[in-house]
Amino acid sequence: MKAAIFIEEYRIEVQEVPDPVIQQATDAIVRVVMACVCGSDLWYYRGIGEHPRGSIGHEFIGVVEEVGSSVVFLKKGDFVIAPFAFSDNTCPHCRAGFHTACVNGSFFGMGEKNDGGQAEFVRVPQADGTLVRVEGDDFSEAMLASFLTLSDVMSTGYHAAVSAGVKEGGVAAIVGDGAVGLSAVLSAKLLGAEQIIIISRHESRQRLARDWGATHIVEERGEAGVKVVKALTAGVGADAVMECVGTKEANEMAFAMARPGAVVGRVGVPHEVTINPNTTFYYNIGMRGGPAPARAYIPALLNDVIKGRINPGRVFDFVTDLDNIQEAYAVMDERRAIKSLIKIS
Numbered sequence: 001m002k003a004a005i006f007i008e009e010y011r012i013e014v015q016e017v018p019d020p021v022i023q024q025a026t027d028a029i030v031r032v033v034m035a036c037v038c039g040s041d042l043w044y045y046r047g048i049g050e051h052p053r054g055s056i057g058h059e060f061i062g063v064v065e066e067v068g069s070s071v072v073f074l075k076k077g078d079f080v081i082a083p084f085a086f087s088d089n090t091c092p093h094c095r096a097g098f099h100t101a102c103v104n105g106s107f108f109g110m111g112e113k114n115d116g117g118q119a120e121f122v123r124v125p126q127a128d129g130t131l132v133r134v135e136g137d138d139f140s141e142a143m144l145a146s147f148l149t150l151s152d153v154m155s156t157g158y159h160a161a162v163s164a165g166v167k168e169g170g171v172a173a174i175v176g177d178g179a180v181g182l183s184a185v186l187s188a189k190l191l192g193a194e195q196i197i198i199i200s201r202h203e204s205r206q207r208l209a210r211d212w213g214a215t216h217i218v219e220e221r222g223e224a225g226v227k228v229v230k231a232l233t234a235g236v237g238a239d240a241v242m243e244c245v246g247t248k249e250a251n252e253m254a255f256a257m258a259r260p261g262a263v264v265g266r267v268g269v270p271h272e273v274t275i276n277p278n279t280t281f282y283y284n285i286g287m288r289g290g291p292a293p294a295r296a297y298i299p300a301l302l303n304d305v306i307k308g309r310i311n312p313g314r315v316f317d318f319v320t321d322l323d324n325i326q327e328a329y330a331v332m333d334e335r336r337a338i339k340s341l342i343k344i345s
């Protein structure tokens with residue numbers, strides 16, 4: 001099969017690799033229909049984060065090709081959404097709703113042999129606990145794109161909103177206008193926030209943010225941006241803040257715009273971030289978040305997609321195929337696109 005292989009920074013190649021095979025009775029093999037590039041893929045693409053040479057990609061949807069002997073909930077031909085982490089869905093952490101901490105789980109696309117979603121086929125460990133079947137088989141391209149976002153980006157934005165405790169009628173603020181930040185806007189709207197403020201300087205992203213429910217766009221960064229958010233909230237600050245970037249600056253901004261008693265929901269992978277315990281202490285500001293338990297959110301969000309309540313697939317503004325995957329990374333790296341979709345089969 002063909003698979004995207006990370007070679008070194010700014011270099012991804014499509015190579016012919018052996019087809020994955022069932023290794024454990026709990027495995028399934030999925031034929032990938034669509035995959036995409038994650039903002040977190042850009043860290044290693046740019047040479048900032050570590051990644052071994054090898055298989056990449058952790059967001060994909062597809063069709064079950066084969067199942068191991070102990071898989072009971074899935075069969076060949078099922079259309080499935082894969083969360084970016086696999087999990088058994090039965091251990092204490094999964095039962096508590098934190099599937100990304102599963103004792104039998106891990107992440108896709110870690111560079112190991114053929115474990116990435118940017119490929120024609122993927123071996124899915126813990127298939128029963130991981131894959132979410134979608135009933136039916138006749139979906140529009142737009143619907144498929146929305147399904148694909150549940151794999152990571154929409155579930156992660158939703159996790160930011162849930163972690164920050166977005167409430168009906170409240171003020172939600174989002175730091176980051178990438179695909180996750182925009183999905184956090186959509187999630188804040190879904191959870192009933194009345195005032196939704198996003199920090200953004202990019203016109204196309206601002207447009208989508210407004211379409212998805214943002215009431216205020218703040219173009220200023222740092223202290224100046226915090227000042228504007230304070231002014232928009234009568235000096236109080238936001239009830240719920242979502243940090244969707246992961247840099248030091250974004251985190252500082254997020255904590256500074258939180259009102260006393262608020263929680264900052266963090267989903268940006270932190271890079272050289274330190275949280276000052278004193279400033280958070282004196283204002284009773286909390287912190288939650290981490291890798292989104294996408295598996296926990298997919299069934300409900302899938303229902304919202306099917307019912308037409310949300311259309312998170314609009315986040316994709318670049319589409320290509322597996323052979324041109326290098327370009328899918330480049331357009332995101334150069335901020336020429338919000339998020340790249342890769343049609344595979």
Ligand SMILES: [Zn+2]
Pocket residue numbers: 087088089090091092093094095099101102103104105
């Ligand atoms: Zn588990």
